[in-house]
Amino acid sequence: EKGDINQSVSYSLLGEPTDLFVKTLVVEAKANTRTESAKIRNRRMLKKFNGTPRRPRLSVFCSEKQLYAMLVDDKNKKCLFYGSTLQRSIRDDPTCTTIDAAKRVGEELVKACIDLNINEISYYDRNGFARGERMQAFEIAISNYGFLPT
Numbered sequence: 001e002k003g004d005i006n007q008s009v010s011y012s013l014l015g016e017p018t019d020l021f022v023k024t025l026v027v028e029a030k031a032n033t034r035t036e037s038a039k040i041r042n043r044r045m046l047k048k049f050n051g052t053p054r055r056p057r058l059s060v061f062c063s064e065k066q067l068y069a070m071l072v073d074d075k076n077k078k079c080l081f082y083g084s085t086l087q088r089s090i091r092d093d094p095t096c097t098t099i100d101a102a103k104r105v106g107e108e109l110v111k112a113c114i115d116l117n118i119n120e121i122s123y124y125d126r127n128g129f130a131r132g133e134r135m136q137a138f139e140i141a142i143s144n145y146g147f148l149p150t
């Protein structure tokens with residue numbers, strides 16, 4: 001039929017009509033939401049910055065209510081430090097809010113770095129998360145040690 005979009009009639013070299021099926025080109029946009037592009041950017045950065053025992057990577061994950069921080073040695077595939085706002089040692093000393101607990105996680109991280117003789121980190125990995133109140137409290141605590149620019 002001549003009205004069909006996917007069909008067209010063409011002629012061979014001899015002048016005889018031949019029916020060819022032509023597929024229409026459909027271009028679909030990639031779902032590039034803000035969070036997805038942050039994750040892609042984070043994966044790209046991880047290729048460049050790998051942690052070592054002397055200069056580990058600081059990875060921070062911020063969920064809806066909690067904050068988790070890790071010092072990662074990527075060469076030996078080891079976690080040198082792990083702290084979260086859920087830990088009883090951090091949360092129950094005197095009971096506190098999540099923001100105060102995030103600050104205490106940063107202070108515990110600094111103590112662990114002093115014990116492990118770590119003076120700098122190779123990369124501060126926020127995993128694409130925005131700097132909320134918990135993240136800011138954590139960053140203030142570790143910037144006093146010199147991990148982040150003040």
